[in-house]
Amino acid sequence: MNMTSFAKTFILTIITFLTLVAAAPVNPRDVYVPPVLYPHQGTVWRRGSTHNVTWDTSNPPKQITNRKGMIVLAKGDRLIGLDHPLAQGFDVLNGRQEVTIPADTEPGNDYSVVLFGDSGNNSQRFTITK
Ligand SMILES: *[C@@H]1O[C@H](CO)[C@@H](O)[C@H](O)[C@H]1NC(C)=O
Ligand SMILES: *[C@@H]1O[C@H](CO)[C@@H](O)[C@H](O)[C@H]1NC(C)=O
Numbered sequence: 001m002n003m004t005s006f007a008k009t010f011i012l013t014i015i016t017f018l019t020l021v022a023a024a025p026v027n028p029r030d031v032y033v034p035p036v037l038y039p040h041q042g043t044v045w046r047r048g049s050t051h052n053v054t055w056d057t058s059n060p061p062k063q064i065t066n067r068k069g070m071i072v073l074a075k076g077d078r079l080i081g082l083d084h085p086l087a088q089g090f091d092v093l094n095g096r097q098e099v100t101i102p103a104d105t106e107p108g109n110d111y112s113v114v115l116f117g118d119s120g121n122n123s124q125r126f127t128i129t130k
Pocket of ligand 1: 121
C-alpha cells in the first residue's frame with residue numbers, strides 16, 4: 001500500500017467513524033436496521049451491471065431519525081468505495097434501490113452491500129464476476 005492510499009484509507013476510516021457517531025440516534029428505540037434481502041448468499045452480479053438492492057421494511061419504527069439511506073459496497077470486512085457510495089439520499093422506507101456495480105470492481109466472492117440509515121446492516125456475502 002503506498003502512502004497516498006494509506007492516508008486515504010485512514011481519512012475515510014475517520015470519516016466513517018465520525019459519520020456513524022453523528023448518525024447515532026439519541027433514542028435507541030429509533031434505531032432502524034432493516035435486514036438486506038438481496039443480494040444474498042449465492043447471488044452473482046457482473047461488474048458494470050445494475051441491480052435492485054432490496055431490504056425488509058415490514059417493521060419500521062414510528063419515528064426514524066434518519067430516513068436518508070446510503071448503500072456502500074464492502075469486500076470482506078472492509079467498506080470500499082465509501083467516497084463514491086453505490087447510492088445515497090434515497091428513502092430507507094422504499095425497500096429497494098437500484099445500484100450499478102462499478103466496471104472496475106475486482107472480481108471476488110466476499111462482497112456484501114451495507115445499507116446505512118440510522119445504523120447499518122450488511123447483506124450476506126455475494127459474488128462479483130467480470
Ligand atoms: C441485519 O440483517 C440480517 C439479514 O441480512 C438480519 O438477520 C439481522 O437481524 C439484521 N440485523 C439487525 C440488527 O436487525
Ligand atoms: C428495479 O426496480 C424498479 C421498480 O420495481 C424497476 O422499475 C427496475 O427495472 C428495477 N431495476 C432492475 C435493474 O431490475
